[in-house]
Amino acid sequence: MPDQPDQSDRPDLRALALGAGAWCGALLALLLPGPAAVASVAAVSVAVVAGVRRGRWAVGWLGPLAALVAVAGVAALQQVVVSASPVARLADEGAVVDLRVALTSDVRVVAGQFGDVQVVQARVERVEGRGRAWTLDVPVVVMADADWPRLPLGTVLDTAARLVPATDGAAALVRPLGEPRVVAPPRAWWDGAAAIRTSVRAVVSGRDADARELVPALVVGDDGGLDPDLADDFRTTGLTHLLAVSGTNLTLVVGFLLVLGRWVGVRGRGLHLLAAVGIVGFVMTARAEPSVVRAAAMGTVALVGMGRNGRSRGARGLGVAVLVLLLVWPRLATTAGFALSALATAGILLLAPVWRDALVRWTPRWVAEAVSVPLAAQVACTPVVAGLSGQVSLVAVGANLVVAPAVAPATVLGLAGGLAGLLWHPLGVVVAAPAAWSAAWIIAVARAGAEVPTAAVAWGTGPLALTALTLGCVAAVLVAPRVLRRPASALACTGLLVVTVLVRPPTPGWPPPGWVLVACDVGQGDGLVLRAGPGTAVVVDAGPDPQAIDGCLDRLGVRAVPLVVLTHFHADHVDGLDGVLDGRRVGGVEGTSLLEPAGGVRVVGDAVGRAPAVAAYGLTRRVGDVTLQTVWPRPGATIGEAGESAPNDASVVLLAEVGGLRVLLTGDVEPSAQAALARDLPGLEVDVLKVPHHGSRHQDLDWLTSLDARVALVSVGADNDYGHPSPDLVAALTASGARVWRTDLSGDVAVVVRDGEVAVATRR
Numbered sequence: 001m002p003d004q005p006d007q008s009d010r011p012d013l014r015a016l017a018l019g020a021g022a023w024c025g026a027l028l029a030l031l032l033p034g035p036a037a038v039a040s041v042a043a044v045s046v047a048v049v050a051g052v053r054r055g056r057w058a059v060g061w062l063g064p065l066a067a068l069v070a071v072a073g074v075a076a077l078q079q080v081v082v083s084a085s086p087v088a089r090l091a092d093e094g095a096v097v098d099l100r101v102a103l104t105s106d107v108r109v110v111a112g113q114f115g116d117v118q119v120v121q122a123r124v125e126r127v128e129g130r131g132r133a134w135t136l137d138v139p140v141v142v143m144a145d146a147d148w149p150r151l152p153l154g155t156v157l158d159t160a161a162r163l164v165p166a167t168d169g170a171a172a173l174v175r176p177l178g179e180p181r182v183v184a185p186p187r188a189w190w191d192g193a194a195a196i197r198t199s200v201r202a203v204v205s206g207r208d209a210d211a212r213e214l215v216p217a218l219v220v221g222d223d224g225g226l227d228p229d230l231a232d233d234f235r236t237t238g239l240t241h242l243l244a245v246s247g248t249n250l251t252l253v254v255g256f257l258l259v260l261g262r263w264v265g266v267r268g269r270g271l272h273l274l275a276a277v278g279i280v281g282f283v284m285t286a287r288a289e290p291s292v293v294r295a296a297a298m299g300t301v302a303l304v305g306m307g308r309n310g311r312s313r314g315a316r317g318l319g320v321a322v323l324v325l326l327l328v329w330p331r332l333a334t335t336a337g338f339a340l341s342a343l344a345t346a347g348i349l350l351l352a353p354v355w356r357d358a359l360v361r362w363t364p365r366w367v368a369e370a371v372s373v374p375l376a377a378q379v380a381c382t383p384v385v386a387g388l389s390g391q392v393s394l395v396a397v398g399a400n401l402v403v404a405p406a407v408a409p410a411t412v413l414g415l416a417g418g419l420a421g422l423l424w425h426p427l428g429v430v431v432a433a434p435a436a437w438s439a440a441w442i443i444a445v446a447r448a449g450a451e452v453p454t455a456a457v458a459w460g461t462g463p464l465a466l467t468a469l470t471l472g473c474v475a476a477v478l479v480a481p482r483v484l485r486r487p488a489s490a491l492a493c494t495g496l497l498v499v500t501v502l503v504r505p506p507t508p509g510w511p512p513p514g515w516v517l518v519a520c521d522v523g524q525g526d527g528l529v530l531r532a533g534p535g536t537a538v539v540v541d542a543g544p545d546p547q548a549i550d551g552c553l554d555r556l557g558v559r560a561v562p563l564v565v566l567t568h569f570h571a572d573h574v575d576g577l578d579g580v581l582d583g584r585r586v587g588g589v590e591g592t593s594l595l596e597p598a599g600g601v602r603v604v605g606d607a608v609g610r611a612p613a614v615a616a617y618g619l620t621r622r623v624g625d626v627t628l629q630t631v632w633p634r635p636g637a638t639i640g641e642a643g644e645s646a647p648n649d650a651s652v653v654l655l656a657e658v659g660g661l662r663v664l665l666t667g668d669v670e671p672s673a674q675a676a677l678a679r680d681l682p683g684l685e686v687d688v689l690k691v692p693h694h695g696s697r698h699q700d701l702d703w704l705t706s707l708d709a710r711v712a713l714v715s716v717g718a719d720n721d722y723g724h725p726s727p728d729l730v731a732a733l734t735a736s737g738a739r740v741w742r743t744d745l746s747g748d749v750a751v752v753v754r755d756g757e758v759a760v761a762t763r764r
Contacts, residue, residue, distance in 0.1 A: 015316040015320060021064030021066075022071040022323040023333050025070070027333050029041075029079070048061050049065070074326075074327055075326075086132075086134045087172045088138075088171045095162070098128040100126040101123065101159070101174070103151060103152070103153055106153050107151070109146065117144065118142075118146065121139065124172075140166070140171055140172050142174045148176055148179075153186060157182050160178055193284045196220075196285050197222060199422050201222070204435065209227070210439075211436045213225045214443060218243075218410050223243045230447070231243065236393060236456050237393060237395050238378060238399055239442070239446050242403075252407070253411065253412065258271055283296050293329075297325055318342070318346060339384050340384055343384060344377040347381070348377055351376035355481065356369050356373075359371060359484050362487045382469065386469055390458060395452060395501055399446065403445050409434050410436075410442065450547070454500055454501050455501065458551075458747070510556075514753050516531050518749065519749045521552070524717030525541070525545075525571075525576070529553065531626070536560045537556065537558045541567055541573040543573070544576055545575070549580055550582050555748070558584065559584055559585065561584055563587055563588050564589045565615055566589070566652075569591065569647060574604050591604065592647075593633065596650075600647075617633065630652060631677065632652065634676070638672070638676075644672055648667070651667025651673070663690070664689050666689070668694075674704070675700050678700065678706070691712050691713060691729070694714065694720075695714040695725020697726035701732045705736035710737070711739055712739070713751075714741065
């Protein structure tokens with residue numbers, strides 16, 4: 001007989017309602033303008049109180065209302081404190097000041113428009129400027145050049161800096177001027193945590209590149225050196241949660257610590273104390289940032305959920321954890337990590353037991369639990385994941401099932417190896433060896449899962465698309481118990497999913513009939529496809545992601561690429577080249593004559609096995625149905641003047657004719673090169689313009705608007721850090737008569753010729 005559900009272990013929905021109320025309060029205060037937020041909170045309060053007084057609603061609704069009001073109040077107060085601080089006022093003035101700041105995060109190196117920059121969270125303790133000095137405590141973001149000293153978390157320093165207005169809860173963006181002066185080094189506990197993190201890396205340093213980066217990511221979320229392609233594979237297969245500090249990390253580490261404690265005879269309150277020590281140690285090692293504390297809280301809820309009456313106690317713990325976290329850090333409510341953690345935990349607590357009890361009717365209990373837990377977490381998180389990535393993974397549940405046996409040894413033994421390595425390095429290497437082997441298995445699953453034909457399906461990120469997906473998930477929650485209860489229906493659904501994953505389905509209505517040019521949605525980069533014949537195309541640039549350009553070409557049915565032109569060697573134009581080459585007949589690969597940056601040149605050389613040929617200036621040739629003329633860079637022309645990027649200004653610019661349309665493909669040329677093109681090609685008019693440099697504000701607007709283009713294509717990534725495309729540029733092109741289409745809003749954008757007229761079709 002299958003196990004009967006424990007009726008006494010029902011989830012405490014009142015506690016979950018407290019957490020939901022707190023979450024709503026934070027969102028109202030943070031996302032709405034001040035007056036609108038106050039009005040909304042007041043309206044909700046009046047409605048709830050009136051409903052309770054009239055007996056329509058239970059008195060229990062007052063608890064979630066109190067949580068909503070309290071968190072909204074705290075969020076509003078924090079916003080006022082930050083926005084009214086002297087630091088924020090000085091930032092509005094662009095003041096140069098002297099600061100004393102304490103670094104509250106590790107340094108992240110990110111790619112900026114003009115080179116790498118260091119980004120680190122900090123809190124200002126003292127500011128002096130404009131003839132006054134203040135002692136205070138407000139959050140800021142420090143953004144320094146790559147050569148600025150990289151200081152550890154916990155360092156207190158003095159520096160001169162220019163303050164710039166910031167968003168996302170920071171009082172200012174700090175741009176340091178000159179060298180900092182260290183006032184106080186990190187406290188002893190930060191040094192200890194840093195030593196453990198360093199040791200974890202050291203004991204796996206002899207492993208292959210991916211494994212030695214994945215183990216620190218699994219143990220303490222240290223994924224700074226992970227291969228971007230591997231990170232994409234993790235995203236596609238629904239394994240991204242393994243790369244960040246999550247509740248799973250804490251559950252495994254503290255759970256193992258409790259097992260050891262029981263083994264040596266610790267009981268009762270001693271186990272509680274041991275768990276507390278483990279939680280504090282985990283938080284310190286992984287960094288006591290809000291996201292880490294959030295992960296620790298959710299991991300603690302998961303531990304509670306494993307005990308007796310775990311479903312009921314876990315639900316109460318989740319509600320209380322959400323309430324407390326948002327009272328301390330209301331801005332967590334707007335972060336993806338918080339949403340995913342809370343939803344995954346709720347799914348495991350509320351849905352997994354029901355689905356397990358349905359499966360256990362015809363499968364062993366361990367199989368039912370192994371399937372129901374990742375399935376519940378995935379369904380609960382799917383709308384948020386789709387909103388972030390624009391896709392729905394079809395292999396996530398299977399991938400998580402297959403890697404599950406390797407996650408615990410990789411995490412626990414990786415940490416144990418790091419601790420042992422502090423005592424004796426060779427011992428740490430031995431202990432961590434199984435962790436590296438387990439990590440290699442996880443990597444193999446991620447890579448294999450991402451390679452299946454339909455590992456993920458593209459999904460829109462607009463309100464309608466996400467609403468439809470959410471309703472679909474709700475429907476799945478309602479029908480899942482009936483489907484899983486019967487082996488025939490469960491196996492039939494599983495078989496249908498397997499077939500869908502292994503056979504790439506056609507995209508209805510895509511490609512549109514008569515397409516001649518497609519701007520592929522490759523993120524923040526360029527990937528243009530010119531139709532040269534049936535199944536044949538010329539590709540201009542490959543974007544930053546092999547999977548993105550590969551998927552675009554697959555959807556277009558492109559099997560042969562007689563010519564690839566790489567306008568220049570920046571990563572957002574060449575790193576996806578492997579995706580163009582994958583499974584296709586590819587002819588020549590050409591690029592610009594300026595072999596910079598060297599990293600991009602190496603990527604191209606590694607992909608094609610030779611240096612690319614140079615696109616000859618002035619050459620006109622026909623490739624199938626496409627006629628191409630190279631109109632830039634002109635030999636002897638000045639490249640990269642006035643502080644502009646030389647690789648950008650050396651972009652290959654092509655004037656193409658396809659399907660009776662004239663198309664200008666401009667790479668990333670900047671204003672000086674655009675002005676030179678205006679002189680070289682006086683009176684040029686085109687039907688379609690590929691807007692230079694993803695719509696950067698640095699443009700020769702007079703020339704671009706003089707081209708009289710009917711369609712302007714902007715290849716740009718959603719929520720990019722550069723402000724692309726510039727609103728002024730879009731307005732100018734629109735005023736000139738062009739219709740502006742953006743890949744971040746429309747996905748793949750196809751230019752179509754129908755009955756001699758130009759039209760545009762999109763995949764969103």
